[in-house]
Amino acid sequence: MADIYGVERWGDGFVCEQDNGELALLNPVNPDAAPLSLPSIVSNLEARGIQTPVLIRVASYLKHSIDHLNQCFADAIKSYNYQGAYRGVFPIKVNQQAQVIDRITEYGRPYHYGLEAGSKPELVIALSQKLSPDALIICNGVKDKEFIELAIRAQQIGFNVVIVLESVSELDLVIETAQELGLKPLLGVRIKLNHRVSGKWAESSGDRSTFGLSINQIIDVVDRLKDADLLDCLVLQHSHLGSQIPNVNDVRRAVSEACRVFTSLCGEGVPLSYLDLGGGLGIDYTGQKSDAVNSVNYTMSEYCSNIVESVGYAMEEADLPHPTIVTESGRAVVAHSSFLVFSVLEATAYQKDDMPDTEPGDHHLITDLMAVKDYLSIDRVQECFNDARYYRDELRTLFSFGNISIREMARAEKIYLHVCSLIKGIVDSEDSPPEGMEDKLNQMVDIYHCNFSLFQSLPDVWAIDQLHPIVPLQRLNEKPTRHAILSDITCDSDGKIDRFVTEDGDATSLPVHALRHGENYYLGVFFIGAYQETLGDLHNLFGDTNVVTIDFDDKGGFKLLNEVEGDTIYDVLSYVEYDPKDCVDAFKEILEQAVSDGKIGVKDRRTMMAIYKEAMNGYTYFEGVETH
Ligand SMILES: Cc1ncc(COP(=O)(O)O)c(C=O)c1O
Structure with missing residues (x-):
């Protein structure tokens, strides 16, 4: 079977198709283990009373991402003979769920992996975690006195909390609080990079970035810290280019720019020892390995090598010791680790298999519409399609002016659908169909009504056109005969998915199988561990879905590590x-x-x-x- 959904491309060590037509999970920690059938996971969960829609987290996937990120930096550090260390931090905002953060802390402890808190509540979470004593807690975001005091005091009990100055005005509060407490905080400064990246976040980079200090503001901060005798506290420089950076050369340029500021500040006597390069490490949602918005043209290893190499060069040129490199990768750490499974409730098919009869007295446009089938041939499909559309649209106008009855209109709609099915049949059977016809016909797709809420479970699909791979969990050894868009169960016309990852990259409809009576048809939406859960909302009061955390067991099956019941009414x-x-x-x-x-x-x-x-x-x- 052709790789219709591009699974081989994007599934990369996580998901695969099996000969029996079932989609299955691969164990990244043990690639030789037999793939784990997804339909069997779903039926096993249902047997336990855990119904779809269900968000499934796979613990090993999270562990694998954390291991891989830290290993890639360790390898790059070794191969470039870099003298500094790497200390990653996970930005809590990317997935704040306790089950996720607890596991990240646990899996990250051997690497001294820390956390990034962008708000007071996130700092409260970070301070409840059993982090390695060498891990960092980076405090970004707008801070009030309480936030700053908590951050400074946390240092006394052994946390390495760095307060990153996001604005000049924040400095007054930090100086005042530190002096009141008589404690020396660990400080960072967020710089605004001039480099503009490509990708979805292009607008928020460069001059239009709303975060970070310009060069003149940074110098102001340095001078004022010197006056307050706190310059020795400024140990970290932070910058963040934006999320999901598709082009690795943007990363390199941003790192060089950050290094230029870093080395200059060191020249000003600032004792910087941490270079924090923020997030942005993207993932390949389409598997195209390109610099298109939903893809990336680099691997994790290449990303890490580029950073280490660029920082190493810059420091050697400036004759400075190698700083500890910090990154705040969120998406790349959690996106792979969860996916959503829901079932199709029903289909509105853009098809009518049998032609209804016309009736005496029907408007002549109905008989004209009917007659299209008589001259239908491969050479005339375009013409037939145009004619059918024309007659159908004219009939709709007549109906709206009360010139034909509702029953006549119903017959017209059915005839139109039948003629379209005949056209589609001819086009599908041609090896080289007339140009543009397939695209036109693919616009006339079924609607598969599915049991999920886009606004609750996939908000980025709605808000920023994020593409996630979506694949039927079963019947993959059967050629899909239908094309569909997916609609959710909210009463909102925006509650639909009409862009999909397919073998050619992306498409406006999803190849699907005709539904069978008495059989559930499940779809899985992949790589949704980043941002989706907390951005989701309660549109139409569809609440959190059931959530399970599973992992591979050693008998070829899975074990249920945790279950969180979805919201009740x-x-x-x-x-x-x-x-x-x-x-x-x-x-x-x-x-x-x-x-x-x-x-x-x-x-x-x-x-x-x-x-x-x-x-x-x-x-x-x-x-x-x-x-x-
Ligand atoms: C300051 C900061 N750090 C880290 C991140 C995480 O970025 P990503 O998920 O692309 O790694 C973000 C998100 O945009 C951010 O604003």
Whole structure:
């Protein structure tokens, strides 16, 4: 079978297709282990009562990413004879979930891997973690006095907390707090890079970046720290280019620019010993290995080598000791580690297999539409398609002016769909179909209605057109006969996915199989461990999905490490200021009134109350067996 979904390209050591048509997970820690069938994981979870939509985290994937990042830096340090160390920190905002952060801390401890906190709550999380004594906690973001005091005091109990100055005004507060406490903080300064990157975050880099200090502000900070006798505290320089940098040369240029500022500040007597280069290490969502926005033209190893080499050169040129290199990679550490599985509830097919009959008295445009099939041939498909469209659109206009009946319009729609199916059949059977026809026909795709909320589970797909690989979990050894876009269960026209990763890179519809009666059809959305969970919202009050953390066991199966039940209706109501108990009481009163008005009997009251309470405690998503 052709690699229709590009799995071989992007699945790279994580996901593969099996001969039996099932998608399976590969064990990156043990590549020789048999792949783990995803449909069997899902049915096993369902047997335990954990229904889809479910977010599945794979512990080994997270461990593998952390090991790989640290190993790549260690290799680069060795091969360039770099004299400094590497200390990575994970930006908590990229995935704040306790299960994820706890594991990152655990897997990262051997590497002295630390955390980046962009806010007070994130610092509170960081300070609750059992980090290695050599790990860093980098505090970015806007800070008030409480944040600064907590950060400075945390040093007294053994945390290496660096307060990164994001603005000149923050400096006053830091100096004042440090002097009040009589403690010397570890300080950093965030510089604004001039280099503009390509990719989705191009607009937020360069002059238009809203973060960081310009050269003249940095000099101001240096002078004021000197005056306050705190210049010895300024140990770290920070910069961040933006997320998902597609082109490795942008990384190199940014590193060179950062080094230029770093070496100049050292020349000014600033005792910098950490060079923090922020995040931006991208992942290849499409597997194209290109500098397109959803891809990257480099490997993790190349990224690390470029950084180490560039920093090494710059320091040698300036005759300075090699600083500790810090990066704040978020996406590259967690994106691979989780995926979402949901089922298709039903399909709206852009197809009508049988042609309805016309009726005496039908408008002539209906018979014209019907007649298109009589001159349909491969040489005339374009013409037939145009004619069918024209007659259908004219009929719609007639209907809107009340000139044809609703039943005539219904027949016209059916005839149109049937003619389109015939056109599609001819085009699909041609080895070299007329140019542009396939694209046109692919616009006429089915809608697969799926049990998930885009706004809750895949907000970046909605907000920034993020592409994630989406693949059916089963029947991959069968040629997909349909093309579909996916719609979620919110009542929002934006709640749809209409861009997909396929063998050619990306496409506006997903090749899918026709649904079969009595059989669930599952889709998996991959690489969603970064940013999605916390950015998601409660549109239509669809809450958090069920979440499980699994890992490979040594018998070729999987073990369930953790389960977090998705939100119930009770939960989501309380998020939006309802007291669910008040809702129950109010409904009781309404029922009571209905009983006294004679609208229902007391038994109905009991049944309805039970249904209401059951709904209140149930999952916010479609529940039950979704068979077709
Ligand atoms: C300051 C800072 N550090 C690190 C990151 C993480 O970036 P990424 O997930 O691309 O590695 C971000 C996110 O944009 C950020 O703003």
